[in-house]
Amino acid sequence: MFETHDKATIKFNYEGCENIKVNADRDQLSRAIINLIKNAIQAFPEEKNGKIVITLSRKENTAIIAVTDSGSGIPFELRDKLFGPSFTTKTSGMGLGLAIVKNIVENFSGRVWFETELEKGTTFYIEIPVYENENNDPET
Numbered sequence: 001m002f003e004t005h006d007k008a009t010i011k012f013n014y015e016g017c018e019n020i021k022v023n024a025d026r027d028q029l030s031r032a033i034i035n036l037i038k039n040a041i042q043a044f045p046e047e048k049n050g051k052i053v054i055t056l057s058r059k060e061n062t063a064i065i066a067v068t069d070s071g072s073g074i075p076f077e078l079r080d081k082l083f084g085p086s087f088t089t090k091t092s093g094m095g096l097g098l099a100i101v102k103n104i105v106e107n108f109s110g111r112v113w114f115e116t117e118l119e120k121g122t123t124f125y126i127e128i129p130v131y132e133n134e135n136n137d138p139e140t
Contacts, residue, residue, distance in 0.1 A: 007049055008041050008069075014056040021131040022063050024108040029128075032104040032112075035097040036067040036124045043071025043122065050121075058130065062110075065126040073118035082114070101126075 022029075037052060044050035055066040074082065085099040101124075105112045110128035 007044055008052050009049070010037070010052045010054065012054045012056075017056045017058055017063070020056065020058055020063050022108070022128045023131045024110075024128055028104045028107070032101045032126060033065065033067065035101050036126075039097055039124075040067055040069035040071060040122075043069050043073075045072055059127075061130050061132070062127045063130050066123050067126075068121060068123040070121045073120055074114070074116040074122055075118070079116070083112070 033054070037054070040052045041050070050070045052070075053066075053068045055064075055068070057064050057066070083098050083102045102112050105126050105128065108128045110126060112124065112126050114122055114124045116122040
């Protein structure tokens with residue numbers, strides 16, 4: 001979907017997690033990730049192309065999706081407001097993107113958070129429980 005975006009190079013890392021399963025609605029999880037990618041693209045200064053790396057990993061009984069951008073980072077004074085409804089730094093849009101991401105992830109019994117560094121970029125993390133079947137074997 002974003003492969004041909006002219007402002008960003010996008011890379012996906014999932015080594016060792018090809019068969020990981022989570023109990024989540026595919027469309028809703030896709031929507032959350034797409035919102036994070038769109039925000040990452042918009043974080044790049046206008047005169048600069050950027051890089052986005054999406055990483056899937058596993059930590060014990062959770063799957064972690066990290067969306068990392070090489071944008072300008074999030075100013076300190078905005079960090080506590082990011083997941084609030086109607087918060088935006090853009091001239092268009094309703095400011096619901098991150099509030100929607102938070103709601104979607106929490107509906108999957110997960111959590112979302114971020115780490116940021118000014119002039120270096122930001123990583124948003126989505127953590128959701130790994131699906132366990134009756135045999136308690138998450139890989140089948």
